[in-house]
Amino acid sequence: MSKVNVEELKRSSNGLRGNIVDEMTNGVPNVTDETYQLLKFHGMYQQDDRDLRRDLKQKGELPAYSFMLRSRIPGGVITREQYLAHDDIADRFGNGTLRLTTREAFQVHGVLKGDVKPVIQAINHALLSTISACGDVxxxxxxxxxxxxxxxxxxxxxxxxxxxxxxxPKSRAYHEIWLDEEPQSGELEEPIYGKTYxxxxxxxxxxxxxxxxxxxxxxxxxxxxxxxxxxxxxxxxxxxxxxxxxxxxxxxxxxxxxxxxxxxxxxxxxxxxxxxxxxxxxxxxxxxxxxxxxxxxxxxxxxxxxxxxxxxxxxxxxxxxxxxxxxxxSWFGWTPQGNGLFTLGLFVENGRIHDSGDFRLKTALKTIATTLSCSFRITATQDLQIRDVTPAQQKVVEVILADHGIRLPDTIAPLRLQSMACPALPTCGLAISEAERVFPDIITELEGIAKQVGLESLPVVTRMTGCPNGCARPYTAELAFVGRSGTKYEIHAGGSPGGDRLTTVIHPGLDQSLFKPFFTELFTRFADNRQAGESFGDWVVRQGEW
The missing domain is CATH 3.30.413.10 (Sulfite Reductase Hemoprotein, domain 1)
Structure with missing residues (x-):
């Protein structure tokens, strides 16, 4: 869809209604480009499983379409009931996982078109919404x-x-389409956004x-x-x-x-x-x-x-x-709230809440939310806080986590704690390289190199994205990988630990197969030439041109 058409589409959408009702009930698994654009304002993206795309095309079949829905949660603060509602939605309608985002929200992936309305109604029943979680607002x-x-x-x-x-947005389109509100006569004026948002x-x-x-x-x-x-x-x-x-x-x-x-x-x-x-x-x-x-x-x-x-x-x-x-x-570990209660900041690798083998984070969090009168907060680093825990409940929380194979932050190396990746493949339509699926192994490799040169206790803010759009905020990291094509990444470095300096490109397109020798040399240089107390990002800047 052309860029000019997006503006015209908004103008002629009748307050973000367009043809959404007809297309969401027409029996096919996907929507048109026009409705795809309007659905963003309602808090969702149409996606397809790109791992399956080529084989399905060769068979003459449609892509494996699904929808990602994003809840709007100001400040990331949710009750335990709202957490459990999302956990249930992920199991009943999604792919069985929850994704925490850099905007302190939930994403549910893998929702089929026919299930979008029940998902939105379930989120609304939990006193939350998906409205304007995406789109030009x-x-x-x-x-x-x-x-x-x-x-x-x-x-x-x-x-x-x-x-x-x-x-x-003041349009009642969201409430009419998804929550069965009676349509209003006439088009409501958007006092702040106007017709084109x-x-x-x-x-x-x-x-x-x-x-x-x-x-x-x-x-x-x-x-x-x-x-x-x-x-x-x-x-x-x-x-x-x-x-x-x-x-x-x-x-x-x-x-x-x-x-x-x-x-x-x-x-x-x-x-x-x-x-x-x-x-x-x-x-x-x-x-x-x-x-x-x-x-x-x-x-x-x-x-x-x-x-x-x-x-x-x-x-x-x-x-x-x-x-x-x-x-x-990062607020990891136990922190007193000052009101007699405590918050536990949990590291959630790349924001993915899931169960896999002995690692059962999703079940652990559901157990905690079901057992305790706590609340939760999603952070901008895709991590999760368990809040309002009494002193007597702290040990209960730790036991539940340990029983489900979840490590507390003080047992995780600083390099991993400060890492973050976007979802990228296979669901993001913009991704040109992997991110979330490969980053844990890359961090493991970097941890090994850091230990080899005596830097295993040094925190380095490290991030990865599958494209240059920057959803995981790579350009303020101390070290970042930005997808260039396939297994090649633009390597960035030099952001400050405080997040107030942009990176510089230190390699225009490094293949993943060459990461180990490249970063062994880089970390060795840093270890040999680092000044007392100097961060990795500050050292990169001190080196001058790359």
Whole structure:
């Protein structure tokens, strides 16, 4: 489908309705390109099993179509009942696994077309939704997963919910199509988005000064709380972050957000709305590769963007201030919440909750959710927190995990703990290389090399994606693998441990078969030339040109 057609499709979709009802009930396993685009706004992607694609084509059969549905969960916070609902959905309608995402949400893969409506209704019954989890709108709002139960963190979570609700499309199409609401006469006006919504997807993150556990500078809008004790005095807003690029197209690039200015807490929602509307009116609608807000900031500058936002919103920013250095926190292990309860941060390798042999994470988490009055939180590193655990229940949780073959984070090497990959093959239609399926073995190989040169205890933020779109945020990692073609990867390095510096390319296309000699030499050089306390990313930058 052409890029211009996407804009026309949105304009003529009758509030995101299009032909969805007819196509979802026509008895064939897939939908047209037009409906594929509109379904994104309803929180899903049509996919097919690419492992089977060639054989099925040779047999003259259709691809093995299915749908991936994504729940919208502001801040990633869910009750145990909501967790169990997703666990049940994955078993009844999906492929038996749950996928945690970098936007603190659930994905359920492998849903057949005829089961999409029951899945959405089950998610809605759990008091959650899939609306605007995908599409050219604001997507799930992510929040620092800091476990502390204090007024600041409670307000940040509440702000995420307010923003998510405020920026949800007002069309009743979702409720009519999936939840059997009576159709309304006339087309409802979208007060923020208009008929063509945004030029492209839009991402918002919320944190507090110093806490970069969500890669705040990679968002279209970053909201940073400035505090005095337990009181938020200001929010400093950033704009223009984004990581997607296209290979061999220098007009596309990853970019970190710029500080725009400060607003008082009572103005933050107005400021966010105005920033979204500036992107609506000035984002590139002719070329979707250049349509993110980062290109508006790159082309017009932060001063122009600040002025335009002030005009649109009818308020004035105060000057941005220098904030404390960013620190990346994973919140692994047990952390006191400050209210007598505890949070256990679990490492979930590449975000996949599943059972395989003696490793039975899915069953363990279901047992915990069924047994204890706890809650959960999905983090922006595709990990999971078990929250609100009493001191007496801590041992119970540990025993359940151990009985199901699940290791606690303090028994896992730092290199693996800081690793993250996107799903890629076989379901993602954009993937050109493997990621999630091969990354655990690659990490094992890197761990062996690190141990060989005496670096086994050193944490290195390491990430892998199957294409250059950057879903697993490779361009802020200390070391990253970006799919180039087949088994070849563009190797990136030099991001900071705090997540506030972009990588540089240190190899344009390294085949996986050559990883061991390449990284043996690289890690040996690092071990031999590292300064005291120097991180891998900082060492890469100190080497200069690669």
């Amino acid at each position: 604001n997507r799930n709002v992510v929040v620092t997963p800091d476990p502390a139960d204090n007024p600041v963190n409670r307000e940040l979570q509440a702000l995420a919910i307010r923003i998510a609700n405020h920026l949800t 945004l030029p492209r997807k839009f991402k918002i993150g919320i944190t507090r000064t110093g806490d970069n556990s969500i890669d705040i500078l990679t968002h279209d809008i970053g909201i940073v709380a400035i505090t005095n004790g337990d009181t938020i005095t200001d929010y400093q807003l950033y704009a223009g972050g984004g990581l997607g690029k296209t290979h061999n197209n220098e007009d596309t690039f990853p970019r970190l957000a710029d500080p725009v200015g400060r607003v008082s807490p009572d103005l933050v929602l107005k400021a966010v709305e105005a920033m979204v509307m500036v992107q609506r009116d000035h984002g590139n609608r002719e070329n979707r590769k250049l349509s993110r807000l980062k290109y508006v900031l790159h082309n017009k500058g932060v001063d122009w963007f600040r002025s335009q936002t002030e005009k649109t919103g009818g308020f004035l920013f105060r000057n941005a201030v220098t904030l404390p250095p960013w620190q990346f926190r």
